Amino acid sequence: MRKGILHSYERFFPLTERTPRLSLCEGDTPLVPLRNMGRELGVELYGKYDGLNPTGSFKDRGMVLAVSKALEEGAKALICASTGNTSASAAAYGAAAGIPCFVLLPAGKVAVGKLAQALIYGARVIAVRGNFDRALEMAREASREKGSLAIVNSVNPYRLFGQRSASWEICDELGDAPDWLVLPVGNAGNISAYCAGFEFYREIGRIEKLPRLMGVQAEGAAPLVKGSPVDEPETVATAIRIGHPVSADKARRAVEITSGQFLSVSDDEILDAQKMLASSDGIFAEPASCAPLAGLVKLRKNGRLPGGLRIVLVLTGNGLKDPDSAVSRVDLPVEIDGTPEALAEVLGL
Ligand SMILES: *Cc1c(COP(=O)(O)O)cnc(C)c1O
Numbered sequence: 001m002r003k004g005i006l007h008s009y010e011r012f013f014p015l016t017e018r019t020p021r022l023s024l025c026e027g028d029t030p031l032v033p034l035r036n037m038g039r040e041l042g043v044e045l046y047g048k049y050d051g052l053n054p055t056g057s058f059k060d061r062g063m064v065l066a067v068s069k070a071l072e073e074g075a076k077a078l079i080c081a082s083t084g085n086t087s088a089s090a091a092a093y094g095a096a097a098g099i100p101c102f103v104l105l106p107a108g109k110v111a112v113g114k115l116a117q118a119l120i121y122g123a124r125v126i127a128v129r130g131n132f133d134r135a136l137e138m139a140r141e142a143s144r145e146k147g148s149l150a151i152v153n154s155v156n157p158y159r160l161f162g163q164r165s166a167s168w169e170i171c172d173e174l175g176d177a178p179d180w181l182v183l184p185v186g187n188a189g190n191i192s193a194y195c196a197g198f199e200f201y202r203e204i205g206r207i208e209k210l211p212r213l214m215g216v217q218a219e220g221a222a223p224l225v226k227g228s229p230v231d232e233p234e235t236v237a238t239a240i241r242i243g244h245p246v247s248a249d250k251a252r253r254a255v256e257i258t259s260g261q262f263l264s265v266s267d268d269e270i271l272d273a274q275k276m277l278a279s280s281d282g283i284f285a286e287p288a289s290c291a292p293l294a295g296l297v298k299l300r301k302n303g304r305l306p307g308g309l310r311i312v313l314v315l316t317g318n319g320l321k322d323p324d325s326a327v328s329r330v331d332l333p334v335e336i337d338g339t340p341e342a343l344a345e346v347l348g349l
Contacts, residue, residue, distance in 0.1 A: 002025040002027075002028045003023060003025065004021070004022075004023030004024065004025050004026055004027060004064060005026055005027035005028075005061055005064060005065075005162065005165040006019075006021045006022065006023060006064060006065065006068060007021060007023065008027065008028065008165075009165050009168060012164075012165075012168070012200070013065060013161065013162070014069075014158075014161065015068075016072065018072050019068050019069060019071075019072045020068050020071050020072065020097075021068065022064050022067055022068045022071070022093060022096055022097060023064065024054035024055075024060065024064070024092060024093070024096055025054065026053050026054050026060035026061055026064050027053070027060075027061055027165050027166070027169065028169065029048065029049050029050050029052045029053060029166075029169070030049045030052065031046050031047070031048055031049070031169070031170060031173050031174070031312070032046060032047045032049050032281075032283065033045070033046055034046060034047050034277070034281045034283075034313070035281065036280040036281050037276065037277065037280055037281050037293065040280070041296055041297070041300050041305060042300070042305070042307040042308070043296075043305065043307065043308065043309045043310070043311050044308070044309065044310045044311065045296075045311050045313065046174075046178070046310075046311070046312045046313070047277075047281075047283055047285075047312075047313050047314075047315045048166060048169075048170055048312055048313070048314050048315060049283065049315050050166060050314065050315060050316050050317070051284075051285055051286070051289065051315055051316070051317050051318030051319065052318070054092060055085070055088045055089045055092045055117060056085070056088070056117075056317060056318035056320065056321055057085040057088070057089065057239075057286075057316055057317040057318065057321070058163060058166060058190065058314070058316050058317070059085045059086050059088070059089035060089050060092070060093075061162045061163045061165050061166060062154070062158065062159030062160060062161070062162040062163045062189075062193070063086075063089040063090055063092075063093045063152060063159065063162070064093060064162060065158045065159070065161055065162030066093075066150075066152045066156045066158040066159045066162065067090075067093040067094065067096075067097050067150075067152065068158075069158045070150035070152070071097055071099075073150070074147075074148060075099065075148055075149070075150035076099060076100075076148040076149070077094075077099050077100045077101070077102065077148065077149050077150070078090050078093075078094045078099060078100070078101040078102065078149075078150050078151075078152050079101070079102040079103075079104070079139045079142055079143055079149050079150070079151055079152070080101075080102075080103060080104070080139060080151065080152045080153050081103075081104045081105070081132065081135035081136040081138070081139040081153060082103060082104075082105065082153070084238060084239055084321075085239060085317055085321070086152075086153065086154075087103040087105070087115065087117075087118040087123065087125075088117035088118050088121070090103065090118075090123070090152050091103065091117065091118040091119075091121035091122065091123035092117070092121045094121070094122075094123065095121045095122055100123075100124060101118075101121075101122070101123040101124065102123065102124045102126060102139075102149075103115075103118050103123045103124070103125045103126065104126050104128050104135040104136075104138060104139050105125065105126070105127055105128065105132075105135060106127070106128060106130060106131050106132050106134070106135055107127035107128055107129045107130070117321075133244070136153060139151055139153065140153075140155065154187055154189040154246055154247070155246065159189065160189050160192060160193040160196070160247070161193070161196075163189065163190055163193035163194075163197075164193050164194070164196055164197030164200065165197070166193075166194065166197070166314070167181075167193070167194045167197030167198050167201065168197055168201060168206075170312055171198070171201050171206060171207050172206075174310070174312075176207050176208060176209075177198055177201070177207045177208075177209060177210060177211040178211050178310045178311060178312045179211060179212065179309040179310045179311060180211055180212045180213075180214055180260075180309055180310075180311045180312070181194060181198075181211045181212070181213055181214070181311075181312050181314065182214040182216060182292035182293075182295060182296060182311060182312070182313050182314070183213075183214070183215065183216070183292055183313070183314035183316065184215075184216055184217070184237070184239070184240050184288045184289060184291040184292060184314070184316055185215035185216060185217050185224060185240060185245070185251060185262070186217075186221075186239055186240035186241070186242040186245065186288065187242050187245050187246045187247060188215070188224065188245040188246065188247040188248055188250065188251035189246065189247045190314070190316070191213055191215045191247075191251045191254050191255075192247045192250035192251050192253075192254055194213065194254070194314075195210075195213060195250070195253070195254035195257070195258065198210050198211060198258075210257070210258045211258065211312075212258050212259055212260045212261075213254050213255055213258045213260035214260050214261050214262075214263065214292070214295065215251060215254075215255060215260065215261070215262045215263075216262075216263055216264070216265060216291040216292050216294070216295035217240060217262065217263075217264045217265075217291070218235035218236075218237050218240055218241070218264065218265065218266075218267060218270060218288075218291060219235070219264045219265065219266045219267070220233060220234040220235045220241075220267070221233035221234065221235045221237075221240060221241050221242060221243060222262075222264040223242075223243055223244065223245060223248070224245065224248060224251060224252070224262045225262045225263060225264045229243055229244045230243035230244075231243055235267055235270075236267045236270060236271065236287050236325050237267070237270055237286075237287040237288035237290075237291055238287070238288070238322070239286065239287075239288035239289075239316070239317060240288045240291065263295050263298070263299070265291055265294040265295055265298055269294040269297070269298060270287050270288075270290050270291050270294050271287065271290075271325065271328070271329050272294065272297075272329075273290040273291070273293040273294035273297060274286075274287055274290040274319070274325075274326060274329070275326075275329050275330070276293065276297075277290055277293055277315075278319070278326075283315060284318070284319030284320065284326070285315040285316075285317065285318065285319050286316075286317040286318060286319050286321050286322045287322060287325050288316060288317060289314070289315045289316040289317050289319075292313045292314060293313055296311070296313070334346060
């Protein structure tokens, strides 16, 4: 039975007797064989389907630990700056913990679709005049001033610690690490967490080798590929639209010690990959989550994808969070008269 990551990996987390074991039954997500895309690419391909977490993204893995530790340390409320999956997750765990959650977002850039979750979970959503960096700075300041207000952005170290659980689940299921792990990179926390998780598993003898970590960015927001920050990042993949990654140094180290690589893909390649993943293997992931598949397709096209590798793609978020970008790429429904003849014509039978 699913009990949540604080139960399944209790011994591996910095928990004490006084840490509440919050759970929305996050984690334990399926490692889905992507048979059709795998055949197409000539590799053994799996998708770690983290869009099936309680709020639809991997953010729940870090949030459950961050909020549990905040409660242990006496927090009376949560605060974060976000316009996307972090706010949804913080709001849900705030609700489960029974404490208020404040979400700061840049005014005028309110994507109502992505905020619906934060609102329905009952977060207090505040629009700040200024950009995202300003909102984050304000959240940090507020939390510094008021000790009982816990900041749950990824500057909170427990977030990355909780996210290690995904690497452990993959190894437990495969019996070893895959050859490659390919994932989208925004603030670069997740790639750093995977690296730390795999290193830990190697240390305790659960795996022999570290997988190659391949971090995929969008061309318009690719500071780690370029080697310098991007001031006005732009991409359809909003979850990785980040120009100054908080965990850049850790991510560079992760790629270095695993002989991995950073690569970038265009928005077109991301949206093509999204449609490919859905129509060939039946999984609908949000655009950021499809950057890894786009990256593999690109490597294959350039003759740089060795055959036969065992590869895991991290499908970080659920496609239903951002239906607009998906609908922009598909054939819309045809309209017909309500007669059997009209239907027969469309069915071509
Ligand atoms: C947060 C997020 C990312 C980026 O993860 P980082 O840790 O910021 O690199 C990618 N995809 C989705 C769906 C996300 O929510």
